[in-house]
Amino acid sequence: MRFLPPATIAQRDEFDEVIDVRTPAEFADDHIPGAINCPVLSDDERVVVGTLYKQASPFEARKVGAALVARNIAHHLDARFHDRPKSWRPLVCCWRGGQRSGAMTLILQQVGWGARQLEGGYKQYRKQVMDALAEAPARFRFRVLCGPTGSGKSRLLDALAEAGHQVLDLERLACHRGSVLGALPDEPQPSQKRFESLLWLALSALDPARPVHIEAESRRIGRLTVPGSLIDAMHQGDCLCLEVPLGERVRFLLEDYDYFLRQPAPLMARLGQLRELHGREKLAQWEALIKAGAFPALVEALLVEHYDPLYGRSTDRHYANLAEAQHLRLDNLSVPALTALAAKWQDDRQKISAPPPSS
Numbered sequence: 523m524r525f526l527p528p529a530t531i532a533q534r535d536e537f538d539e540v541i542d543v544r545t546p547a548e549f550a551d552d553h554i555p556g557a558i559n560c561p562v563l564s565d566d567e568r569v570v571v572g573t574l575y576k577q578a579s580p581f582e583a584r585k586v587g588a589a590l591v592a593r594n595i596a597h598h599l600d601a602r603f604h605d606r607p608k609s610w611r612p613l614v615c616c617w618r619g620g621q622r623s624g625a626m627t628l629i630l631q632q633v634g635w636g637a638r639q640l641e642g643g644y645k646q647y648r649k650q651v652m653d654a655l656a657e658a659p660a661r662f663r664f665r666v667l668c669g670p671t672g673s674g675k676s677r678l679l680d681a682l683a684e685a686g687h688q689v690l691d692l693e694r695l696a697c698h699r700g701s702v703l704g705a706l707p708d709e710p711q712p713s714q715k716r717f718e719s720l721l722w723l724a725l726s727a728l729d730p731a732r733p734v735h736i737e738a739e740s741r742r743i744g745r746l747t748v749p750g751s752l753i754d755a756m757h758q759g760d761c762l763c764l765e766v767p768l769g770e771r772v773r774f775l776l777e778d779y780d781y782f783l784r785q786p787a788p789l790m791a792r793l794g795q796l797r798e799l800h801g802r803e804k805l806a807q808w809e810a811l812i813k814a815g816a817f818p819a820l821v822e823a824l825l826v827e828h829y830d831p832l833y834g835r836s837t838d839r840h841y842a843n844l845a846e847a848q849h850l851r852l853d854n855l856s857v858p859a860l861t862a863l864a865a866k867w868q869d870d871r872q873k874i875s876a877p878p879p880s881s
């Protein structure tokens with residue numbers, strides 16, 4: 523039988539399926555979009571084989587590893603691949619296109635499927651992602667939504683996406699709202715590698731001929747870092763500043779962060795991270811408001827005393843076109859109001875008018 527040569531990452535769309543044979547932990551950290559995980563070694567098994575390699579000998583490690591790999595591949599043949607037609611063409615990858623993917627590819631080819639091993643494995647895919655993230659952002663014209671915390675920027679992005687405009691929602695990709703209170707309940711952030719893969723995938727779906735709407739962000743969203751190339755492109759983008767009355771911002775944040783109202787203890791713990799910046803006395807005042815259930819007063823105090831000064835310093839320093847920004851006043855951040863605004867939005871630089879206040 524003539525074995526098929528490895529395929530490159532540029533050929534992945536020619537295959538019916540991408541099979542990632544790395545361990546579940548490796549796969550969870552990051553993987554090629556759309557790939558399925560069929561590990562030839564479990565997380566624990568890989569530790570066993572690696573320990574044997576270091577403490578006994580490479581031969582003993584390969585002997586034990588071969589038996590484990592054979593059993594796991596047999597399981598996948600029975601459980602995952604039994605219904606695949608003869609014409610099935612999978613692309614198989616591991617960390618760097620070595621023994622793990624080689625073993626799976628060999629057996630699949632012996633069965634008669636057109637399986638190919640990915641040359642360079644996940645490592646080669648990862649290089650493609652990083653190369654693309656380094657150069658792709660400069661090809662887009664970004665329209666940056668600016669405005670202090672509680673201005674409804676993320677909600678407006680959702681409305682624009684629903685209306686068919688191009689949107690890049692970094693906070694959604696990062697599973698974080700980008701502030702000390704930004705962690706989402708029961709929704710952990712992805713790894714840095716996974717975030718970069720999701721970002722690359724999102725950019726790949728955008729048309730450089732049309733503007734891309736994006737929220738003004740710092741270099742870090744939670745524990746994740748936004749690629750410098752994207753930050754630089756955002757800083758050169760057209761700015762649109764949302765102006766929202768303080769009272770509406772407070773109302774909106776109470777609605778949007780309602781899970782904190784149900785769990786005051788986590789809220790106090792998060793605010794404790796600001797002790798060094800604001801001092802014990804200020805933290806004590808905020809905690810007293812939490813204990814009293816005075817959440818509107820707490821939100822207003824946090825905006826005036828922490829978020830607004832922080833936002834002003836950050837935005838003024840970084841956005842090159844901020845002085846020429848269009849200012850858009852929004853008195854109502856309800857979903858219907860922003861949906862109405864998105865419906866009349868222009869993709870060019872014509873002046874945008876907010877809808878009249880609802881009666």
